[in-house]
Amino acid sequence: MMRETIAIDMDEVLADTLKKVIFRFNEESGETVTAEELQGVKLRDLHPQHVEHLSNLLLDRDFFRDLEVFPDAVRVVRRLTESYDVYIATAAMDVPTSFDAKYEWLLEHFPFLDPQNFIFCGNKGVVGTDYLIDDNPKQLAAFKGKGIMFNAAHNINEEGFERVRSWKEVESYFFPAE
Amino acid sequence: MMRETIAIDMDEVLADTLKKVIFRFNEESGETVTAEELQGVKLRDLHPQHVEHLSNLLLDRDFFRDLEVFPDAVRVVRRLTESYDVYIATAAMDVPTSFDAKYEWLLEHFPFLDPQNFIFCGNKGVVGTDYLIDDNPKQLAAFKGKGIMFNAAHNINEEGFERVRSWKEVESYFFPAE
Numbered sequence: 057m058m059r060e061t062i063a064i065d066m067d068e069v070l071a072d073t074l075k076k077v078i079f080r081f082n083e084e085s086g087e088t089v090t091a092e093e094l095q096g097v098k099l100r101d102l103h104p105q106h107v108e109h110l111s112n113l114l115l116d117r118d119f120f121r122d123l124e125v126f127p128d129a130v131r132v133v134r135r136l137t138e139s140y141d142v143y144i145a146t147a148a149m150d151v152p153t154s155f156d157a158k159y160e161w162l163l164e165h166f167p168f169l170d171p172q173n174f175i176f177c178g179n180k181g182v183v184g185t186d187y188l189i190d191d192n193p194k195q196l197a198a199f200k201g202k203g204i205m206f207n208a209a210h211n212i213n214e215e216g217f218e219r220v221r222s223w224k225e226v227e228s229y230f231f232p233a234e
Numbered sequence: 235m236m237r238e239t240i241a242i243d244m245d246e247v248l249a250d251t252l253k254k255v256i257f258r259f260n261e262e263s264g265e266t267v268t269a270e271e272l273q274g275v276k277l278r279d280l281h282p283q284h285v286e287h288l289s290n291l292l293l294d295r296d297f298f299r300d301l302e303v304f305p306d307a308v309r310v311v312r313r314l315t316e317s318y319d320v321y322i323a324t325a326a327m328d329v330p331t332s333f334d335a336k337y338e339w340l341l342e343h344f345p346f347l348d349p350q351n352f353i354f355c356g357n358k359g360v361v362g363t364d365y366l367i368d369d370n371p372k373q374l375a376a377f378k379g380k381g382i383m384f385n386a387a388h389n390i391n392e393e394g395f396e397r398v399r400s401w402k403e404v405e406s407y408f409f410p411a412e
Contacts, residue, residue, distance in 0.1 A: 155337070172355075172357045173357060174356060175356075176353070182321055
């Protein structure tokens with residue numbers, strides 16, 4: 057029997073990208089933004105005068121290399137691989153300087169995944185898996201399978217997708233019997 | 235109406251990778267391999283004693299940066315974009331040092347393509363386009379849409395896929411009325 061396939065986004069799903077964005081943004085701009093202020097608000101809208109800092113910090117080739125992994129992500133992804141074919145699908149074309157750092161980050165934290173299952177792409181409308189776990193409503197809307205929205209500050213007001221708030225909730229979604 | 239989608243491989247489909255492999259292999263090994271000798275035979279099987287040279291030359295971060303584009307590829311891909319959504323799907327995870335060079339090569343030769351349509355992946359079984367043009371029979375077998383085999387020295391004895399021998403033949407396939 058064919059196993060079902062799950063594609064998992066990286067930024068703000070596996071990796072706490074926002075935490076580092078806020079830290080580096082404050083360093084560069086002198087602001088004191090907190091994660092709480094960004095619930096339902098984008099940093100670029102909160103501080104449009106500092107948009108340039110925001111773009112520049114993502115261009116650092118190592119920005120994505122040392123992001124923290126969200127709690128339970130490693131354990132739950134490993135468990136998913138026992139019953140599903142797991143792919144990583146990241147919109148790396150948005151920040152093409154990030155390819156190497158993202159690849160190395162995946163090898164470090166998810167060494168049990170086959171790199172042949174890594175997808176560095178743009179538009180996820182052509183990711184042909186059964187499920188996509190993503191924080192980006194545009195990607196979930198373009199995706200043709202079953203989209204699952206991973207809760208993130210920027211998407212709290214988005215509706216229309218099943219929402220999970222943690223990797224424990226992802227686990228309950230895919231292993232509901234427990 | 236939704237446009238049909240086509241994914242196009244890079245190496246030995248858009249880019250004459252083998253030409254540079256042979257040139258660099260001969261430089262490194264002192265052999266005098268020709269393209270004619272490689273019809274239906276892999277270089278690693280023809281010269282197993284030099285397999286290391288072969289692996290090393292692909293690890294050069296710039297190896298993929300200056301490959302020649304096959305005749306008519308730019309013109310035909312541009313024409314395809316008028317009627318189809320065109321994606322580039324390359325098995326970059328085989329050679330993760332190649333990400334930057336492949337991205338820059340695409341921007342140089344196919345500036346009319348949207349980088350959001352670039353897919354750097356491994357297993358193309360999850361590329362969800364309607365068509366895939368590829369030289370690799372394993373990728374074509376894994377792909378779930380309509381696979382089209384682009385003729386290459388290593389695949390001349392493979393059967394089971396529609397075969398195109400040039401970009402002019404790709405053009406005739408997708409624009410048959412002329």
